Amino acid sequence: MACNGSNCQSNCHRDEDDPSAKSDVAGSAAAAAASVHSSGAVCVKCKANEPIPAAVARGGEVGRFCADCFRSNVFAKFRHAVTSNAMISPADNVLVAFSGGHASRVALQFVHDMQYKAQKNFDASRDRSLPVFGVGVAFIDECTAYPIPSSEMDRVLGDIKLMVSQLSPPTKELHIFPIESVYSEGSRDSKDRLKELLDRVTDATGKEDLLLHLRMLSLQKIASDNGYNRIVLGSCTSRIASHVLSATVKGQGYSLPADIQYVDARWGVPLVLPLHDCLAQELSMLCRLDGLKTVELPNGPCSSINSLVSSFVALLQEENPSRECTIVRTAGKLTPFHFNRIPEINDCNVPLATRRRQKRSNLKLNGSISLESFCPICYSPLNKSDLPALGSLETRQSASDVFGAACCSSCQFQILPRDASDMEQFYSLLPEALASQAKQTNKYDFNPLREQIQDYLLSDSETDP
Missing domain, CATH: 3.40.50.620 (HUPs)
Structure with missing residues (x-):
């Protein structure tokens, strides 16, 4: 609702009644524009304000905006x-x-x-x-x-x-x-x-x-x-x-x-x-x-x-x-x-x-089950070339061997000890949440099963009505 110009205390009608006010506003706007353009650069977005100084912005995209x-x-x-x-x-x-x-x-x-x-x-x-x-x-x-x-x-x-x-x-x-x-x-x-x-x-x-x-x-x-x-x-x-x-x-x-x-x-x-x-x-x-x-x-x-x-x-x-x-x-x-x-x-x-x-x-998935096994240390998905080692986990005797075989090649090279006795000690020092990941990886590896039944699976195009 508009206010009454005679009783308004905010001077919102002053510009309409007082020509000097209009000239003051116009003059201040012109002065502001002149000060901005005197530097030779304006913000690329608003085209009105001066961009962040180059000394502060240190170049790049930062220096293009106010x-x-x-x-x-x-x-x-x-x-x-x-x-x-x-x-x-x-x-x-x-x-x-x-x-x-x-x-x-x-x-x-x-x-x-x-x-x-x-x-x-x-x-x-x-x-x-x-x-x-x-x-x-x-x-x-x-x-x-x-x-x-x-x-x-x-x-x-x-x-x-x-x-x-x-x-x-x-x-x-x-x-x-x-x-x-x-x-x-x-x-x-x-x-x-x-x-x-x-x-x-x-x-x-x-x-x-x-x-x-x-x-x-x-x-x-x-x-x-x-x-x-x-x-x-x-x-x-x-x-x-x-x-x-x-x-x-x-x-x-x-x-x-x-x-x-x-x-x-x-x-x-x-x-x-x-x-x-x-x-x-x-x-x-x-x-x-x-x-x-x-x-x-x-x-x-x-x-x-x-x-x-x-x-x-x-x-x-x-x-x-x-x-x-x-x-x-x-x-x-x-x-x-x-x-x-x-x-x-x-x-x-x-x-x-x-x-x-x-x-x-969301991504369109080909199947509802996980197709990846994960490294128990970094939890990175493992490539198929790493999976044969996982298939032989049950033939290994010690838990540390099971854990080491389930890790990705990067963790095996940079984190795991080379010596078997050191590996045993390293495994004993791991938090339980990490140590148990190898068992979960072996338990929920569906890749061998999926490869066996691949010829009998329907594609997305075949399942759409």
Whole structure:
């Protein structure tokens, strides 16, 4: 309803009645436009504001946008990844893996923004038919693997608690999980077992990879114990590009497509990568623009393949800002696995639009059973060339032999000990969740059966009415 011009206190009619006001507004607008154009550059999106200064943006796509357009552009990438891949629905309970770095900080902030908006819509609606998804935060404490002064770790934990508590409602529960807790509860020597396990891996890359797998096992344990059905990772384009090259160097080409998709549901709780299309440079800049606090744990020099490849990719990115995107787009042409999608939801509480989006994003599967066996350490899908070793598992005598034969070639080369006696000791130090994977792999391997009945199976075209 329009206000009365005679009684209005906001001066909204002043421009209509006072010619001087019109000239003042026009003059200020002209001055603003002149100041922007005097620099010789404008934002490529709004065509009005001055882009982020080159000294701050450090080139690349960041320097083409003004601050507001840059912020909305990064969030649009996040939102598109979430909606087009049906990553988060109103009935979900989401766990954000939080390390304190730029990527995980932006992931937490964006997930919070989505939840906050959903809560406002819920409060404003009359029927309140759509629930608001829950959000939790998980921080993995790796002090046992990488010794850090207690004062430094206390500072980091204090900063993380502060960052989570300062987020506006709905409240988010913070789970601080020591990585040695992957062992059975009540195990008093879990720290010593973990240290000895890592000490028995002599290869720097193997030790780093094993710790990564234990970290993933920790996130799965937190999620399953606390009722979360999604795990949000802060993996961005830069991180994925480095993984593409390092996995290729380590001989993990067959399983590579499994790790670089938007969704990874091979685990008990599916993983989602909403920052898949965002560069690390963009996330770092966003944290600076919005004043998002981050924490960094001190890391010593590392000569692993992973760190060397990351340095190499960072150098390529400096020479050509499109290199990381090119690497990820090229790897994206590989055929994904059947588990690179969110399992279909039949819950009536999930909106029909969400279910339709999920159905469009899901891959068409040839059969309803899993066609892959998985490495018990890294959980990578195994190639058919690795399966003959699995077929002879029953003829092996020791559990360590069964476990070693079930691992992928990369883990066998970089993580597992060569000597049989060392292998026995290594196996005895593994968490039960890892040790039991070899038994599950052998138990649920349907490939031999499928190959025997392949001639009698119907294709998708034959089953369609």
